Amino acid sequence: MSELVLPVYEDVVAAAQRIAGHANRTPVMTSRTVNEEFGADVFFKCENYQRMGAFKFRGAMNALAQFTPEQKKAGVVAFSSGNHAQAIALSARLLGIPAAIVMPEDAPAAKIAATREYGGKVILYNRYTEDRQQIGKDLANKYGLTLIPPYDHPHVIAGQGTAAKELFDEVGELDALFVCLGGGGLISGCALAARHLSPSCKVYGVEPEAGNDAQQSLRRRQIVRIDTPKTIADGAQTTFLGDYTFQMICQNVDDIFTATDEALIDSMKFFAERMKMVVEPTGCLGFAAARGMKESLRGKRIGIIISGGNVDISRYAEYLAGPR
Amino acid sequence: MSELVLPVYEDVVAAAQRIAGHANRTPVMTSRTVNEEFGADVFFKCENYQRMGAFKFRGAMNALAQFTPEQKKAGVVAFSSGNHAQAIALSARLLGIPAAIVMPEDAPAAKIAATREYGGKVILYNRYTEDRQQIGKDLANKYGLTLIPPYDHPHVIAGQGTAAKELFDEVGELDALFVCLGGGGLISGCALAARHLSPSCKVYGVEPEAGNDAQQSLRRRQIVRIDTPKTIADGAQTTFLGDYTFQMICQNVDDIFTATDEALIDSMKFFAERMKMVVEPTGCLGFAAARGMKESLRGKRIGIIISGGNVDISRYAEYLAGPR
Numbered sequence: 001m002s003e004l005v006l007p008v009y010e011d012v013v014a015a016a017q018r019i020a021g022h023a024n025r026t027p028v029m030t031s032r033t034v035n036e037e038f039g040a041d042v043f044f045k046c047e048n049y050q051r052m053g054a055f056k057f058r059g060a061m062n063a064l065a066q067f068t069p070e071q072k073k074a075g076v077v078a079f080s081s082g083n084h085a086q087a088i089a090l091s092a093r094l095l096g097i098p099a100a101i102v103m104p105e106d107a108p109a110a111k112i113a114a115t116r117e118y119g120g121k122v123i124l125y126n127r128y129t130e131d132r133q134q135i136g137k138d139l140a141n142k143y144g145l146t147l148i149p150p151y152d153h154p155h156v157i158a159g160q161g162t163a164a165k166e167l168f169d170e171v172g173e174l175d176a177l178f179v180c181l182g183g184g185g186l187i188s189g190c191a192l193a194a195r196h197l198s199p200s201c202k203v204y205g206v207e208p209e210a211g212n213d214a215q216q217s218l219r220r221r222q223i224v225r226i227d228t229p230k231t232i233a234d235g236a237q238t239t240f241l242g243d244y245t246f247q248m249i250c251q252n253v254d255d256i257f258t259a260t261d262e263a264l265i266d267s268m269k270f271f272a273e274r275m276k277m278v279v280e281p282t283g284c285l286g287f288a289a290a291r292g293m294k295e296s297l298r299g300k301r302i303g304i305i306i307s308g309g310n311v312d313i314s315r316y317a318e319y320l321a322g323p324r
Numbered sequence: 325m326s327e328l329v330l331p332v333y334e335d336v337v338a339a340a341q342r343i344a345g346h347a348n349r350t351p352v353m354t355s356r357t358v359n360e361e362f363g364a365d366v367f368f369k370c371e372n373y374q375r376m377g378a379f380k381f382r383g384a385m386n387a388l389a390q391f392t393p394e395q396k397k398a399g400v401v402a403f404s405s406g407n408h409a410q411a412i413a414l415s416a417r418l419l420g421i422p423a424a425i426v427m428p429e430d431a432p433a434a435k436i437a438a439t440r441e442y443g444g445k446v447i448l449y450n451r452y453t454e455d456r457q458q459i460g461k462d463l464a465n466k467y468g469l470t471l472i473p474p475y476d477h478p479h480v481i482a483g484q485g486t487a488a489k490e491l492f493d494e495v496g497e498l499d500a501l502f503v504c505l506g507g508g509g510l511i512s513g514c515a516l517a518a519r520h521l522s523p524s525c526k527v528y529g530v531e532p533e534a535g536n537d538a539q540q541s542l543r544r545r546q547i548v549r550i551d552t553p554k555t556i557a558d559g560a561q562t563t564f565l566g567d568y569t570f571q572m573i574c575q576n577v578d579d580i581f582t583a584t585d586e587a588l589i590d591s592m593k594f595f596a597e598r599m600k601m602v603v604e605p606t607g608c609l610g611f612a613a614a615r616g617m618k619e620s621l622r623g624k625r626i627g628i629i630i631s632g633g634n635v636d637i638s639r640y641a642e643y644l645a646g647p648r
Contacts, residue, residue: 027351032375048600051356269637276372276602276633309600313593317645320637 004244006251009196011158012165012189015062019162022061022094026050026163028170033274039298042290043174045167048279048309052086052118054235055163055186055307056150060087062159063148064095072097074144079132081107082235083310084150089120100139102132108312151185152242161189167303168197175300178286180307181205181214181256182236184245190305191252201303205249205256206285208233208264215256217241218249232261232319235282235307259288265319267291271306272320280311281319328568330575333520335482336489336513339386343486346385346418350374350487352494357598363622366614367498369491372603372633376410376442378559379487379510379631380474384411386483387472388419396421398468403456405431406559407634408474413444424463426456432636475509476566485513491627492521499624502610504631505529505538505580506560508569514629515576525627529573529580530609532557532588539580541565542573556585556643559606559631583612589643591615595630596644604635605643 029044047055064076075098078088085101092099101115105124115122125135140147148156163186164177177194179187184205191203207214211229217240225240241249249256259267267284271277286304290297311319353368371379388400399422402412409425416423425439429448439446449459464471472480487510488501501518503511508529515527531538535553541564549564565573573580583591591608595601610628614621635643 029373049353053600272602272640273637276377278596278600278602313597313644316596317641321641321645 004247005154006244006248007154007158007189007192009192011154012161012193015058015155015158016162016165018065019058019061019159022051022091023058023162024050025166028167029275029277031275038290038294038302040294040300040302042302042304043167043171044287045163045303045305046277047163047305047307048277048283050308052083052090053308053310054083054087055160055305056083056087057090058162059156059159059185059189060084060148061091061094063153063155064088064091064097066155067097067146071146074146075099077102077136077139077145077147078150079103079136080150081111083308085111085115085120086118088148089115089118093119100145102135102139104132110312149242151183152244154244157185157189157244157248158192159189160186161193163305164190164193164303165197167305168193171301171303173198173301174201174303176202176204176297177303177305178204178206178290179305180233180236180282180285181207182282183238184214184241184249186305186307187253188245188248191248195252202254203252204289205253206289207256207258208236208285209258209260211237211239212256212258213239214241214249215258217246218253218256221250232264232281233285235280236285257289257293259285259292263288263292265322268319277306278309278311278316279306280308283307283309328571329478330568330572331478331482331513331516333516335478336485336517339382339479339482340486340489342389343382343385343483346375346415347382347486348374349490352491353599353601355599362614362618362626364618364624364626366626366628367491367495368611369487369627369629370601371487371629371631372601372607374632376407376414377632377634378407378411379484379629380407380411381414382486383480383483383509383513384408384472385415385418387477387479388412388415388421390479391421391470395470398470399423401426401460401463401469401471402474403427403460404474405435407632409435409439409444410442412472413439413442417443424469426459426463428456434636473566475507476568478568481509481513481568481572482516483513484510485517487629488514488517488627489521491629492517495625495627497522497625498525498627500526500528500621501627501629502528502530502614503629504557504560504606504609505531506606507562508538508565508573510629510631511577512569512572515572519576526578527576528613529577530613531580531582532560532609533582533584535561535563536580536582537563538565538573539582541570542577542580545574556588557606557609559604560609581613581617583609583616587612587616589646592643601630602633602635602640603630604632607631607633
């Protein structure tokens with residue numbers, strides 16, 4: 001592996017300036033019920049109230065805002081069936097950049113429609129017979145488009161770090177920060193902010209129990225690849241860390257925990273009932289893990305990043321309707 | 325009807341000081357999607373993020389905080405199966421006042437449990453064979469308790485008005501304010517704040533279509549009584565206005581509109597999908613009515629009060645799952 005130039009805290013600061021005016025400064029919510037249950041002060045950074053409903057907008061906007069005039073004119077390409085697609089489409093529209101989004105033809109119609117609504121040109125492919133990476137590369141080569149990956153990119157990582165920067169700026173230092181973990185872009189950026197703004201804060205990643213590749217990778221100090229995990233946390237179904245995110249997690253993350261789908265559903269119900277918030281399954285990872293170890297958190301100041309709120313509403317209804 | 329001394333704007337200001345530190349200053353949320361759909365600036369005052377999940381805490385706390393030492397020692401009694409019960413129980417606990425809440429024995433177990441959790445002594449009655457007013461009065465007489473009604477009380481009304489005061493303080497003057505309307509406590513207080521802080525602002529009440537007693541009362545200038553309406557807006561199933569609220573609505577409210585249950589469900593889904601907020605059916609009244617007349621609101625600055633987010637989670641799941 002060649003020597004990568006990893007982003008540093010100053011890149012997070014620059015990202016914050018770059019996305020200001022475009023991204024929402026999302027609210028930090030607290031709950032007396034949670035604080036009583038934990039015997040601790042718990043601060044939720046609510047990226048479900050970010051534009052397009054997830055933190056992904058931060059990284060996408062930070063990456064696109066750094067395009068050269070030539071790159072801007074030619075356009076951006078991304079492949080994603082999830083929040084990254086919408087984040088790139090919306091950021092590109094706001095900056096007047098053409099965007100091509102490669103999505104599987106069996107992606108939920110609502111997601112395809114939302115991406116088009118944001119102004120993205122959607123290129124559908126058959127996920128069983130075609131290779132989306134190849135399609136993306138071919139488009140990039142043929143039309144001179146710049147490919148922006150969903151997490152393994154220094155500008156994307158620095159952008160995501162602004163979420164934690166805002167949290168620390170608002171509430172001060174913390175004893176522990178829980179961050180949901182898929183490809184590792186969010187936690188890589190947030191850990192940079194934590195190291196600088198709250199040096200003694202423990203930074204914990206949380207993965208779905210069914211897909212703990214990052215936990216294994218951190219413990220073995222090498223990137224571990226797994227099969228696509230079966231979990232309702234669709235934003236964390238990644239099967240291996242990126243080169244940037246693996247190195248940054250090894251440097252800055254204290255530990256990685258897991259949460260079961262059952263615990264995610266319990267947390268989703270809690271957020272709806274007690275905090276009146278819609279949180280997508282992936283967004284529940286941090287709270288679910290923290291709840292499972294609350295005895296060790298007594299008397300502490302805890303940050304939890306809620307990554308997003310984009311969940312198909314009929315599926316969400318099923319989660320809420322299920323047995324407790 | 326004897327001459328009532330109606331609350332004035334100064335009572336709202338005093339209430340704001342009295343409840344500060346106890347009540348949340350709830351967020352004002354906006355949505356680019358809504359603003360584009362309306363061609364207007366729409367500000368949502370989110371009382372679903374108030375303590376115990378509804379604006380009712382404001383009025384209850386303002387009333388109890390004005391008890392004499394003797395009243396505080398003897399205690400408070402309220403009858404309610406809804407948000408008022410929890411508001412009184414929680415306010416009383418915070419002020420160290422004993423609270424007796426008269427609730428029907430077939431009320432949802434979760435609501436009875438929540439009221440007890442807040443420290444209220446729950447007195448159950450049979451709603452088919454017993455008269456809750458008589459039980460309340462008997463308790464008041466026997467133990468010297470002070471009865472606080474859910475809306476027709478000047479201290480309760482002044483307390484509810486702090487919601488609109490906060491909204492105007494934060495966003496400035498508005499062209500129109502939409503307020504959900506059951507017994508009329510919220511709109512009576514909010515209209516007082518509007519008249520003072522934004523004199524040219526139209527104030528509109530919104531009732532369930534199935535129970536438009538206030539609309540009829542305003543038009544006929546006399547209190548009209550109706551049968552208990554069949555609607556999912558359980559916070560607005562009141563059958564007639566109070567003496568205070570009727571007079572204040574006649575003085576300060578410009579018009580009263582209605583919304584169908586279908587429109588409430590559409591709004592509930594919209595809040596969940598696009599704004600990631602859990603809103604109870606009654607809390608959707610203002611938005612549902614405003615949406616139905618959005619052509620007339622183009623280019624204007626609109627305030628909408630979301631009254632609360634307390635909805636049984638399995639019932640909420642059914643609303644979200646239903647056909648669009």
